[in-house]
Every structure is written in structure tokens, then in C-alpha cells.
Amino acid sequence: MRNLLEFLARFGSFFLFILLEAVCFFLIVRFDDGKNRIFLSSTNAVAGFALKQYDAIADYATLPREMKQLQEENSRLRAQLADNYLDPSYTKDTIEELVRRPDSIYSRAPDRDSLSLRDTLITQRYVYIPANVISNSINRRDNTLTIDRGTSQEVTPRMGVIGPQGIVGIVRTVSKNYASVLSILHAETSISASVKHKGYFGSLVWRNPKDPGTMKLEAIPKHAGIAAGDTIVTSGFSGMFPAGIFIGTVASALRDTTGDNFQDITVKLALDMGNVSHVYVVQNKQLEDLRKVQPEGGRQ
């Protein structure tokens, strides 16, 4: 017995060391790989409070940048005001009313009949619902956002969400006033994107969880000849996002050596996912029509 006690006094800390490391290994292995929900949900109640308080203070630091982004967006939108365009959804009556307004540009039109033309090619298809991000993360393997718009604002699942300089994610679940958005930085997200001016399209996925600034564009054949600097935009195939929304630029396009027929393309996102607070939910007015011929929902 005395020997045992002496033994423990001498090597006790070593055994404690081994024991604690074993506990740590158990934690790492057991909770790794996205299965860490139990641990996270219990700890985030504590950690979440502290982070939220800190965020409230730190947000002031990003205000100037946010304001600049909003200003840029405002000026872009101002250029698209209804007075600048002939809105195709106007009926003949509203056009005539528009023409009667003395300050309207249409009143100067020489041939008023030509204005009554209803152009079915450019009927309004997408409507944007402004929303605020109230929770966001970028440092996990699977990230989600929460926005403050829900069913009462006509937000439904599988709607696209875009930010000031690119796409943000896809609405997953909605409640009355809130919606949970699958971030583009999520293992399950796959966005149909195309290379501007080159026409090739592929799936944009997030493969490197350490880097929230880049994504991979997959399934682009080698002969496409994509080079660094090429512009990546949404393809619009899914009907969730309008076609041609700027996503980012190609950071590197490697001909990987694994023997398959596709290029290894890294896309640098234009939107800083760590700094989104004002977004727009994309509502597709023709989604019902699209689903009739594309029943399974198509590509994202």
C-alpha cells in the first residue's frame, strides 16, 4: 500500500496527464466532423452571450465600410428608378397616365402609340425583399445565417439571398418573421455558376473550411481554358438567382493531376461573408411556371 502511494506521488501527475489527454482525444474524435451539436448547443448559451455583447460594440468599427457599400448600392439603384425605364409590367392605361405627367420623359415621345407596346420578353421576373442579417458565422464547417424576414413578408424556402456584392445563400426554413439561410459557406450548398463571356457552367461549392473567402467551381472541363481573373456569375438555371449576378473572380485555375477531365478552379468571393448585414431575398415571380417543366427543382 505504501509503495502504491509513493508510486502515485511520483507518477500521479503523469497519469493525470494521460487521463486528461484521453478526455481531450475523446472530445476531438467524438465531436469532430459536424457532429458536435450537443457540445455546441450547451456551450453556445454561455459563449453566445459574450460574443453577442462584443459584436454589439465591434459593429461600430465596420460602420463606415457598411455605409460606403450602401451608398454605392443606393446610387446603382437610383439609376434604375422607374422613371428611367419603361416598366414592362405597366398596362396601357398606366402608360398613358405616365405620359400625361408633365415631367415625364415619355411625354416627349413623338409617337405615343409605340409606348403601348407590351413587351412580354422583359416582364418583371424577380422581386427583391430587403432583409437584415441578425446572426451569421463563417468559421464553422457548416455555416448558416438568420434574417429578419419570414412568411409574413412572403419569404419561402429555397429562395435565393443576395448581398451588396454577390450571393449570400439559400433560404432553408422560415417562421413567421424570421428565416434561416443556408450560407454559401456550407457543405450542402451548391450554386450553379457560369464563367462570364465563356459560357461554361459548373457548381460552386465550399471545400476549404479554413478559408471563408474562396470557393471551388467544379465540373468545368479542362478544355474550357479558364484563367485567373475570369469573372464568375450566377447562371440563373435554378430560378433562385437571376442570371449574371457577380459572384467573384477566379483566383487560380489548375489542371489538377488526379486524371479527371475537370479543372481545379478556386474562386475568390467578392462579398466578404464575415461582413454582411443588409441582404435581399430574391423572389421569382415565375417560379411556379418554371417548376412545371423542372419539377425536381433543378440545380441550385
Next chain:
Amino acid sequence: MSGLVTLNIIRFAVLLLLQVLVLKRLSPGIESFNYIHILLYPLFIILLPLRTPRPLVLLLAFFMGLSVDMFYDSPGIHAAASVFAGYLRGIVLYQMEPRGGYNVNFSPTKAKMGLRWFAGYASLVMVGHLFFYFSMEAFTFAYLLDTFLKTVFSFIASMAFVFSFMFVFNPES
């Protein structure tokens, strides 16, 4: 004695908050150069008083690591590295014992033990901590070069913060 306990509790809280609220945001820092992770919280383990029993050092290190893990969403990784640093601390202290032995009432600080001694001691514990941390993070030896590079770059950055802390506060214990 109770003053020493209070001091270490405060140091635990300050270093933890500094790590998870400020340094965590600095760490990923430069895009596509993800080699610098500034870890300052091991300083808590480094500065524990010399007479702290070794099992207690291990337990305190474990709780420190676990607390950091909560905020980093990485259960076990920081805790594993901290426990390793706690154990390594004992070995380093034994190896670096001055000729006359330690004054057990001292803490291993720059003020009491001198800059040279402290620099060597803190560096060894920090290197051990960082290397173990990055090995655990990768959880494989396939990225040995990556782990090595991360250790080197993070060591330089972290030690800069450790020395800043020591020179600003210059704690006696």
C-alpha cells in the same frame, strides 16, 4: 496566498477574454496565408506560481483549454494542447532549475527570474503548446510541413504578445 489565488483567477479571465474576443479575430488575419494563430492564453499556464502542485497545473490548464475551445468551437483541441503545455512546464522547470534551486515562493516571471531565463522557459512551453495544438488540429502527420510552418509563424507572433504583456504589466507573481 489568497492574493495569489485571486491574481491567477483574474489573469485566467483576462487572458481568456483577450484570446477569444480580440485575438481570435486577429488570427485568421491575412487571407490565404493561414499560418498565424496568435495564442496568448498559454501565458496563464506559464505564469502559475512555482509551488503549484503539478496535478493542479494540469487541471487548470485543462479548464483553460476547454474554455477557449468553447469559443473556438473546437472541442478538445485547445484543451489537449493546454494539458500538454501544463505537463511540459513541469519538465522544463526541472531542466532549467538554477544552481541554488528555486525559491518556492516565486512565480516564474521576468521580474523574479530574469529576462533570459524567462525567455527560454516561456519559449519552450509555447513551442510545445503550439506544435501540439497544430498537430491536434490537423489530426494527422500528413501535413507535417504545414504544422511546422504554422508553429514557427504562430510562435513568433504569440511570443511578441507574451513579451508585450510582460513588459507592460511586468507581474512579480
